[in-house]
Amino acid sequence: MxxxxxxxxxxxxxxxxxxxxxxxxxxxxxxxxxxxxxxxxxxxxxxxxxxxxxxxxxxxxxxxxxxxxxxxxxxxxxxxxxxxxxxxxxxxxxxxxxxxxxxxxxxxxxxxxxxxxxxxxxxxxxxxxxxxxxxxxxxxxxxxxxxxxxxxxxxxxxxxxxxxxxxxxxxxxxxxxxxxxxxxxxxxxxxxxxxxxxxxxxxxxxxxxxxxxxxxxxxxxxxxxxxxxxxxxxxxxxxxxxxxxxxxxxxRTLPLRVERMCQTAQALAEYLDDHPGVAAVLYPGLPSHPGHDLAARQMTGGFGYLLSVLVKGGREDALRVAGRLNLFHRATSLGGVESLVEHRHTIEPHTGIPENLLRLSIGIEDAGDLRADLGQALGQ
The missing domain is CATH 3.40.640.10 (Type I PLP-dependent aspartate aminotransferase-like (Major domain))
Structure with a gap:
């Protein structure tokens, strides 16, 4: 071959x-x-x-x-x-x-x-x-x-x-x-x-x-x-x-990592989309996302490892959720094997980014563990 x-x-x-x-x-x-x-x-x-x-x-x-x-x-x-x-x-x-x-x-x-x-x-x-x-x-x-x-x-x-x-x-x-x-x-x-x-x-x-x-x-x-x-x-x-x-x-492990990260990101996006503590989830893998159909046509194997969550409430509510997370590291960047959470308004307050937005980079941890961590941080 x-x-x-x-x-x-x-x-x-x-x-x-x-x-x-x-x-x-x-x-x-x-x-x-x-x-x-x-x-x-x-x-x-x-x-x-x-x-x-x-x-x-x-x-x-x-x-x-x-x-x-x-x-x-x-x-x-x-x-x-x-x-x-x-x-x-x-x-x-x-x-x-x-x-x-x-x-x-x-x-x-x-x-x-x-x-x-x-x-x-x-x-x-x-x-x-x-x-x-x-x-x-x-x-x-x-x-x-x-x-x-x-x-x-x-x-x-x-x-x-x-x-x-x-x-x-x-x-x-x-x-x-x-x-x-x-x-x-x-x-x-x-x-x-x-x-x-x-x-x-x-x-x-x-x-x-x-x-x-x-x-x-x-x-x-x-x-x-x-x-x-x-x-x-x-x-x-x-x-x-x-x-x-x-x-x-x-x-050398990129395809394996991406497959796992996408599967987990999709599962977490669906979980968060129905959570009472979440106002909205931004993820192209959700059918409700404005770019979902286009993403489905020009992406294969998943919709990525990155998603953003609008926590119900304001800045303090989002920071409270981020502060209660135990598995998600509070750090900038994305795409690593470890899951990260970032309050983007703290990084770029002048750009109009919502104060209640948390960006999540999904790693390769157990999906159930990440879901439980998000659940307890959101209070449910």
């Missing part, structure tokens, strides 16, 4: 076939050297390696796994998700026009606003889950880049990726999709027409809350992709060997 025919679980578990050819070890090695030797004729001992900023064996393994999972033409890893976003944004020329989905991860919005202001780039924030609103923005004039996030964090809104791609391309723009909350296991934006898909690999792709990382994958290499690659290598936005090795180790 050709490696291109491997299913995601096989590709991940086998680390895309990576082994150590020198020792025969089935675990890829870590090579920490920052520079590589030449022989007496000044030829490279290994033609693939000159200097760590450009050449990193562990990074190449991680990129091969991600490329296969994403069904991409090429993938590049970065030292953080924001570094990956920055690499994309730096391709926008001064005076260009960017359409950014509103209500997405606040760190992205904050950085993109500041970057566009410095570069005199026209930035328009649009609710991209409303295809009509996105169409109007795209038809208003030439666009350099359209950036969306689906499912979005923390609102869990769903964007029609195929429609967004058509609209972006008609406006002369590339479409970039942040698919962190979906992972390459549940969604393949490139197959739906996106030009670049981005992930914060810090989250579920690594899955163990011990590595910062980001990744970009492209549908078709070209001038835009070459510019991103050259910028990453030249500016030094590279991942170190140890972090890349940990990332590969984490990815």
């Amino acid at each position: 050709a490696q291109s025919d491997w299913k995601p679980a096989t590709l991940a578990a086998q680390a895309a076939g990576a082994v150590d050819p020198q020792s025969g070890a089935v675990v890829p090695p870590i090579q920490p050297s920052t520079t590589f030797a030449r022989d007496r004729d000044y030829e490279l001992v290994n033609p693939d390696n000159t200097y760590l900023r450009y050449h990193n064996d562990a990074v190449r393994v991680a990129e091969k796994v991600l490329c296969g999972l994403e069904r991409a033409a090429d993938s590049l890893v970065f030292p953080s998700g924001m570094a990956a976003i920055a690499a994309v944004m730096r391709t926008v020329p001064n005076g260009g026009r960017v359409l950014l989905q509103s209500g997405i991860y606040w760190g992205t919005t904050k950085w993109v606003r500041a970057f566009c202001a410095r570069r005199e780039i026209v930035l328009e924030e649009v609710e991209a889950s409303d295809t009509g609103a996105l169409r109007a923005a795209c038809e208003a004039g030439p666009v350099s880049l359209v950036f969306v996030e689906t499912p979005s964090n923390p609102w869990l809104r769903t964007v029609d990726i195929a429609a967004a791609a058509d609209l972006a391309h008609a406006a002369g723009a590339a479409l970039v999709v942040d698919s962190t909350a979906a992972t390459p296991i549940l969604s393949h934006p490139l197959a739906l027409g996106a030009d670049i898909v981005m992930h914060s690999a810090t989250k579920a792709i690594n899955g163990h809350t011990d590595v910062l990382g980001g990744v970009l994958s492209c549908r078709t290499p070209g001038a835009l992709w070459d510019e991103i690659r050259d910028d990453r290598d030249g500016a030094g936005a590279v991942m170190g060997p140890f972090e890349a090795w940990l990332l590969v180790r984490g990815m």
Whole structure:
């Protein structure tokens, strides 16, 4: 069977076939050297390696796994998700026009606003889950880049990726999709027409809350992709060997972890949706969710591990529930094997986020234990 025919679980578990050819070890090695030797004729001992900023064996393994999972033409890893976003944004020329989905991860919005202001780039924030609103923005004039996030964090809104791609391309723009909350296991934006898909690999792709990382994958290499690659290598936005090795180790269980996390998230969303202490649950796996039908069409194997809950009452009621949880760690981030709860209004009070919203990142613990913990915290 050709490696291109491997299913995601096989590709991940086998680390895309990576082994150590020198020792025969089935675990890829870590090579920490920052520079590589030449022989007496000044030829490279290994033609693939000159200097760590450009050449990193562990990074190449991680990129091969991600490329296969994403069904991409090429993938590049970065030292953080924001570094990956920055690499994309730096391709926008001064005076260009960017359409950014509103209500997405606040760190992205904050950085993109500041970057566009410095570069005199026209930035328009649009609710991209409303295809009509996105169409109007795209038809208003030439666009350099359209950036969306689906499912979005923390609102869990769903964007029609195929429609967004058509609209972006008609406006002369590339479409970039942040698919962190979906992972390459549940969604393949490139197959739906996106030009670049981005992930914060810090989250579920690594899955163990011990590595910062980001990744970009492209549908078709070209001038835009070459510019991103050259910028990453030249500016030094590279991942170190140890972090890349940990990332590969984490990815070997990615399909298993995502399957379990999605099953539990779905069960908890249904439980919370009927709970008297909950005003609303934001999760695309619920039939009542406005983006449910669309998510069902463009996601396979589940609806993700992230959900948001509106506790009945206000800020103090939400904080009381968060404070009573015993299994959910009160911490930021998402996608790890351990479940987390975050009061987003404390993090971004200026964005209009409801004061009674709790964001839950569901891990791989026993679903019954998590349900019992939420029940006692909600008072029932």
